[in-house]
Structures are given as structure tokens and as C-alpha cells.
Amino acid sequence: QQPVQSPQAVILREGEDAVINCSSSKALYSVHWYRQKHGEAPVFLMILLKGGEQKGHEKISASFNEKKQQSSLYLTASQLSYSGTYFCGTRERTYDYKLSFGAGTTVTVRA
Amino acid sequence: DVKVTQSSRYLVKRTGEKVFLECVQDMDHENMFWYRQDPGLGLRLIYFSYDVKMKEKGDIPEGYSVSREKKERFSLILESASTNQTSMYLCASRAFPGQKVYGYTFGSGTRLTVV
Numbered sequence: 191q192q193p194v195q196s197p198q199a200v201i202l203r204e205g206e207d208a209v210i211n212c213s214s215s216k217a218l219y220s221v222h223w224y225r226q227k228h229g230e231a232p233v234f235l236m237i238l239l240k241g242g243e244q245k246g247h248e249k250i251s252a253s254f255n256e257k258k259q260q261s262s263l264y265l266t267a268s269q270l271s272y273s274g275t276y277f278c279g280t281r282e283r284t285y286d287y288k289l290s291f292g293a294g295t296t297v298t299v300r301a
Numbered sequence: 302d303v304k305v306t307q308s309s310r311y312l313v314k315r316t317g318e319k320v321f322l323e324c325v326q327d328m329d330h331e332n333m334f335w336y337r338q339d340p341g342l343g344l345r346l347i348y349f350s351y352d353v354k355m356k357e358k359g360d361i362p363e364g365y366s367v368s369r370e371k372k373e374r375f376s377l378i379l380e381s382a383s384t385n386q387t388s389m390y391l392c393a394s395r396a397f398p399g400q401k402v403y404g405y406t407f408g409s410g411t412r413l414t415v416v
Binding site for chain 1: 344
């Protein structure tokens with residue numbers, strides 16, 4: 191079951207913040223976040239495991255609320271290099287090999 | 302760094318042709334995956350392989366098959382290409398869940414056009 195991401199797109203000026211949400215109707219074991227720049231492969235940013243932990247990558251951080259089956263990605267003080275499409279990938283069970291990906295959120299950061 | 306290499310960046314094939322998309326990874330990863338990426342739909346799983354010669358259907362396996370004879374190579378086969386299989390195809394690999402590195406490593410993709 192594919193998770194639902196929101197918003198579909200966001201436009202920011204450099205230095206602004208944004209939040210991307212990822213929610214599932216099923217209980218989750220872990221959530222991955224990836225960023226894909228135009229014409230390139232998606233790149234792994236971070237993984238969050240069951241337990242409500244928070245992680246960071248540069249000034250990008252994320253949280254995972256397992257009770258609500260949702261994760262949020264926080265882009266803080268955005269830079270031009272943050273532009274791209276962000277995907278969340280969810281895993282439902284510990285023994286699952288596969289991820290189900292959301293439709294993506296396109297982030298455009300302007301100078 | 303782990304590298305996942307897809308043999309073709311762009312392919313144009315005719316309806317009804319048998320098409321092979323090749324993917325090779327160089328880090329001894331157990332798991333390999335084929336996704337297709339379409340605008341507004343994100344990445345959808347076609348097939349995956351959790352070990353050599355082992356494969357499982359993903360969410361949209363119809364019209365596709367796979368082969369994994371060697372650990373490093375995972376091939377996606379379109380038995381009889383159709384125009385609705387025009388898409389970007391992404392291959393990915395990862396170490397077995399439970400090892401330290403969990404994230405997927407993706408290839409650069411193959412943009413397939415079926416005419």
C-alpha cells in the first residue's frame with residue numbers, strides 16, 4: 191500500500207522552512223526518505239525506525255510517529271541545493287524486504 | 302560507494318518486442334528491486350529479489366518477468382512490450398535488512414519508450 195505524501199509541491203525562497211508529510215493507513219516498522227534531483231537517481235537521506243526517533247542530514251531532519259503511522263521531513267533554512275523531489279518509502283514489517291513509495295513532493299528553492 | 306549500473310539510459314522499442322533491462326551492483330548486496338517511475342504516481346514496485354534465484358512479485362508485475370542468475374545482476378524482461386510500459390525504470394539494491402546500511406542505492410534509470 192503506497193503511503194500518501196503532502197503537499198505535492200512547494201516553492202521556497204532560500205532560508206525558508208518547509209515540512210513534508212508522509213502517512214500510511216497501515217502500521218509501519220520504518221520510514222525512509224530519499225531525494226531525487228532532475229535527471230538523477232534517488233539518493234537515500236535517512237531512515238527512521240519504530241520508536242519515534244528523529245534523525246538529521248545537513249539541515250534536513252525527520253520524525254516518525256508510529257502511533258499515527260506518519261513521518262514528517264523538515265527542511266530548515268533551505269538552500270538552493272535542496273531543490274528536488276522528495277520521496278518517503280515505508281516498510282510495514284521487520285522481515286519485509288520491500289519499500290512502498292509515496293508519489294513524491296517537488297521542492298523548488300529560489301534565490 | 303555502492304554503485305548500481307543500468308546498462309541503458311534511453312531505449313526505444315517497438316510494440317511486441319521482447320525487451321531486456323539490465324542492472325548490475327558491485328557491493329555484494331542480497332536484495333535487488335525494479336521500480337517504474339511515472340509522473341504523479343511515484344515509484345511502484347514491479348519485482349524484487351531477496352537472494353540469487355529468488356524473486357517475488359511486487360505491486361505491478363503484469364507484463365514483466367525477472368531473472369537473477371548471479372548475485373550482482375538483476376534483469377527485468379518485458380515479454381511483449383506495449384505502449385503503456387513506456388516509463389522510467391529504476392533498479393535498486395540494498396544489503397540484507399538487519400545489517401548496518403539500510404538504505405536503497407538506486408541506478409540512474411532507463412527511460413524506455415515503446416512505439
